[in-house]
Amino acid sequence: MALLLKSDIERGDAWQRALRACEPDMTVHDWPYDGDPAEIEFALVWGPPRGALRDFPNLKAIFSIGAGIDHLASDPELPDGVPVVRMVEPGLTAGMTEFVILSVLTHHRFMLDYAIQQRDKVWREIPQIAAAQRTVGIMGLGVLGSEAADKLAAFGFDVAGWSRSPKERPGIATFHGDAGLAPFLARSAILICLLPLTPETQGILNARTFAALPRGAALISIGRGAHVVEADLLAALDSGQIGGASLDVFRDEPLPSESPFWTHPRVIMTPHVASMTIPDSAAEAVVANIRRLRAGQPLEHVVDLGRGY
Amino acid sequence: MALLLKSDIERGDAWQRALRACEPDMTVHDWPYDGDPAEIEFALVWGPPRGALRDFPNLKAIFSIGAGIDHLASDPELPDGVPVVRMVEPGLTAGMTEFVILSVLTHHRFMLDYAIQQRDKVWREIPQIAAAQRTVGIMGLGVLGSEAADKLAAFGFDVAGWSRSPKERPGIATFHGDAGLAPFLARSAILICLLPLTPETQGILNARTFAALPRGAALISIGRGAHVVEADLLAALDSGQIGGASLDVFRDEPLPSESPFWTHPRVIMTPHVASMTIPDSAAEAVVANIRRLRAGQPLEHVVDLGRGY
Numbered sequence: 001m002a003l004l005l006k007s008d009i010e011r012g013d014a015w016q017r018a019l020r021a022c023e024p025d026m027t028v029h030d031w032p033y034d035g036d037p038a039e040i041e042f043a044l045v046w047g048p049p050r051g052a053l054r055d056f057p058n059l060k061a062i063f064s065i066g067a068g069i070d071h072l073a074s075d076p077e078l079p080d081g082v083p084v085v086r087m088v089e090p091g092l093t094a095g096m097t098e099f100v101i102l103s104v105l106t107h108h109r110f111m112l113d114y115a116i117q118q119r120d121k122v123w124r125e126i127p128q129i130a131a132a133q134r135t136v137g138i139m140g141l142g143v144l145g146s147e148a149a150d151k152l153a154a155f156g157f158d159v160a161g162w163s164r165s166p167k168e169r170p171g172i173a174t175f176h177g178d179a180g181l182a183p184f185l186a187r188s189a190i191l192i193c194l195l196p197l198t199p200e201t202q203g204i205l206n207a208r209t210f211a212a213l214p215r216g217a218a219l220i221s222i223g224r225g226a227h228v229v230e231a232d233l234l235a236a237l238d239s240g241q242i243g244g245a246s247l248d249v250f251r252d253e254p255l256p257s258e259s260p261f262w263t264h265p266r267v268i269m270t271p272h273v274a275s276m277t278i279p280d281s282a283a284e285a286v287v288a289n290i291r292r293l294r295a296g297q298p299l300e301h302v303v304d305l306g307r308g309y
Numbered sequence: 310m311a312l313l314l315k316s317d318i319e320r321g322d323a324w325q326r327a328l329r330a331c332e333p334d335m336t337v338h339d340w341p342y343d344g345d346p347a348e349i350e351f352a353l354v355w356g357p358p359r360g361a362l363r364d365f366p367n368l369k370a371i372f373s374i375g376a377g378i379d380h381l382a383s384d385p386e387l388p389d390g391v392p393v394v395r396m397v398e399p400g401l402t403a404g405m406t407e408f409v410i411l412s413v414l415t416h417h418r419f420m421l422d423y424a425i426q427q428r429d430k431v432w433r434e435i436p437q438i439a440a441a442q443r444t445v446g447i448m449g450l451g452v453l454g455s456e457a458a459d460k461l462a463a464f465g466f467d468v469a470g471w472s473r474s475p476k477e478r479p480g481i482a483t484f485h486g487d488a489g490l491a492p493f494l495a496r497s498a499i500l501i502c503l504l505p506l507t508p509e510t511q512g513i514l515n516a517r518t519f520a521a522l523p524r525g526a527a528l529i530s531i532g533r534g535a536h537v538v539e540a541d542l543l544a545a546l547d548s549g550q551i552g553g554a555s556l557d558v559f560r561d562e563p564l565p566s567e568s569p570f571w572t573h574p575r576v577i578m579t580p581h582v583a584s585m586t587i588p589d590s591a592a593e594a595v596v597a598n599i600r601r602l603r604a605g606q607p608l609e610h611v612v613d614l615g616r617g618y
Contacts, residue, residue, distance in 0.1 A: 091439065094465060098440065102414035109411055114579050121571045123563035123580040128404065130587065156403060254432035262430045270423050271432040278439065 001290075004056070006031035006045040007065060011279060015044070018283035023290070044286060051077035061085055061299060063286050065277055067092055067144060068224060069303050070197040084303040088143050089285040091278025099222060099274040100148040100192060103246040104157065107190050107218035108134050112244045112266060131156035135214075137188025139204075140195035140223065141167045141174070142309070144275075148194065160184055164200070164307075185212035190220065197224035198308030205229065210236040216243035222274040225250040230261075237266050248274040310599075313365070315340035315354040316374060320588060324353070327592035332599070353595060360386035370394055370608060372595050374586055376401055376453060377533060378612050379506040393612040397452050398594040400587025408531060408583040409457040409501060412555040413466070416499050416527035417443050421553045421575060440465035444523075446497025448513075449504040449532065450476045450483070451618070453584075457503065469493055473509070473616075494521035499529065506533035507617030514538065519545040525552035531583040534559040539570075546575050557583040 005028050007015050012030060019028050029035065031045070040056040046065040053062060054077055062084045064072055069086050072078060106112070110126045117124060136152050138145045141163040153159045153171045160173040162184040167174050175184035185191070191213060195201045205221065206229040219242055221228055230251060236242040246268045247261060253272055261267050293299055303309060314337050316324050321339060328337050338344065340354070349365040355374040362371060363386055371393045373381055378395050381387060415421070419435045426433060445461050447454045450472040462468045462480040469482040471493040476483050484493035494500070500522060504510045514530065515538040528551050530537055539560060545551040555577045556570055562581055570576050602608055612618060 094440065095437065098414055098418065098464070101410065102418055102420070105407055105411035105414070109407065109582075111411070111577075111579075114582075115577075117580070118571060118578045121566050125580055125582050128582065128585065130400065131403065131407065155407070257430050262427060268420075268424075269427045270420075271426070271434055273418075273423075273434050273437065276437065 001025060001041055002027040002029060002039045003042040003044055003290075004029050004031060004033050004040045006043070006048055008046060014279040015283065018279040019044075019287065021280075022283045022287040026287070026290075042290060045072075047071045048075070050075050053082070054079045060293060061290070063087070063289070064303075065282075067096075067275075067277075068196060069309065070224060073198075073303070073305055073308050078305070083299055084305060085289060085299055086301045086303050086309075087277050087282060087285070088301045089277060089282040091281040092275050093144060093147050095275030095278075096144045096194075096222070097148050097151050099248070100194075100220065101151060101155070103220045103222075103268075104136055104152060104190055104192070106246065106268065107220075107244055108157075112268065116265060132158060134158060134189060135160065135187050136190045136192065137162065137184055138192045138194060139163075140193065141169065142194070142196070145192075145194040148192065160187060181209075182212050185209060186214070188217060189214050190218045192220040193223045193227050195223045195227060196309035197226055200308075202226050203229050205233065207232040207235065210241050213241070215241060217241075218243055219245040219247075221245065222248045225253065230259075234260055234264070237264060242266070244268070246270075248272055310334060310350055311336040311338060311348045312351040312353055312599075313338050313340060313342050313349045315352070315357055317355060323588040324592065327588040328353075328596065331592045331596040335596070335599075351599060354381075356380045357384070359384050362391070363388045369602060370599070372396070372598070373612075374591075376405075376451075376584075376586075377505060378618065379533060382507075382612070382614055382617050387614070392608055393614060394598060394608055395610045395612055395618075396586050396591060396594070397610045398586060398591040400590040401584050402453060402456050404584030404587070405453045405503075405531070406457050406460050408557070409503075409529065410460060410464070412529045412531075412577075413445055413461060413499055413501070415555065415577065416529075416553055417466075421577065425574060441467060443467060443498060444469065444496050445499045445501065446471065446493055447501045447503060448472075449502065450478065451503070451505070454501075454503040457501065469496060490518075491521050494518060495523070497526060498523050499527045501529040502532045502536050504532050504536060505618030506535055509617075511535050512538050514542065516541040516544065519550050522550070524550060526550075527552055528554040528556075530554065531557045534562065539568075543569055543573070546573060551575070553577070555579075557581055 003026055016028055037056045038058050041060045044063040059082050064087050067087050072084050134157050136157045136159050138149050138161045141161045149159050149161050149172045162175045166176045205227050244266045248270045249272055261269055289299055312335055325337055346365045347367050350369045353372040368391050373396050376396050381393050443466050445466045445468050447458050447470045450470045458468050458470050458481045471484045475485045514536050553575045557579045558581055570578055598608055
């Protein structure tokens, strides 16, 4: 049994160690691989070159290293009939939940305003509102969005979620589809985007979307940079329609130095670090799924490439 | 039945409305009061002038508007034998918990470093550690500290608490007294001060305390400004012994414009807003306690003025 690993360079060793600890009988080959392609049964990858996974005739499953699988779905030359599996592992989920709670509390507690007051040496209390009066909207109710919604609701926030297809979740007001988008946006003083990136969600955060939010709403963009029409976001920030933004993802990464987001006083910028897969916990999830397959059970978390997530 | 109210000016109306809604039979007089002093049975106050509460011969209880009662305990001319009651109400507790979680996550997720990177247009991921590997220490395990400790533990942090007398709390490592302070500090990468202000805790955050922390620890100071020896904190920040600080309270408030905390790159400064009493929920707590007294039951949350909290 052999797995081909294409990680980012810095974490290759951690993956090797973690996978070996979970499944000593599995050989893990680093990318690029120049052995016998027929030996490779599994691929655990981030951003493989277009068409490259077609070279392995006995490939049984492709595991994405990240929660998003747009790096795979965008390859028109993926091998036919080989299931693609999204990453669902507790370390990634916990990190994303932390980042969502941190970002929501940052806007809820006016920390951008207080940072500006600190810079200007102004001592002034901004009247606080209770969490129950603060409406938070989450776009995307997959594993990450659902967990974040639950934790925000537990904090007392008034939480709604929006997804493509109808979903129910206790304690969360849910909306779906095109018809549900406007009413969802109209009640979201803090908007979080955790959608998958698909042709339908590309550019979904645009001037129309921003105009549908309550004036001065905060945006937390932690899905993919291509969800955002960046010129529209800048205009909305400058007009005050968007009161503040936490941006972790961008169309071009690293963000070019000429981007106005670096210096915008209403933007908190992070370099795509909202959450990352933790090799130790992720290796367990991948190995458990491989064992399921070998025991004749269906793989978990298989992507529907037709809908793109 | 009459209550004398000394609030800050902006919230006087909200208090009047909230108290009237809870107890229509109670007359609420605003400070200063020039009616018959014998009519006043209860005082709900923030920072009354020294000795002023001695003027009311039938005073049965003094309610503090804030969680801290140092503004009362520091008055050597408090009326003898009249119980002083700290403010315990869900709005105040929820607001403090929010601020603690926000501040801990801010340091846990390196947001000060990312803010400096944003200013310098540097795109660089800082390796994240899991919450379970992050040690958080809370000084003060009263109502506010205990609630914050529980919520941090629920987030997966490795939480310890320190208090003057021994306390037990499931899921929290507890330390107490002088002997427990050094081992508690040695394991606290993020230190939160929620102690009451007493002669014993004045200046407790000093050079010796900071030296006992792990190098680069973060400080979250949200109790009282006088807990901190400010010159020692500045030295610890400048040496890197303290890696970052969230400061909400100061020796002199408003913070004087010449204070170096305004401009220190490793300081997040807020103007004493970590939490505030919410008149609606607080009025319910005060009225419930008054009803308890009138029914012959003991008051809840009475302060031990001898120990100062």
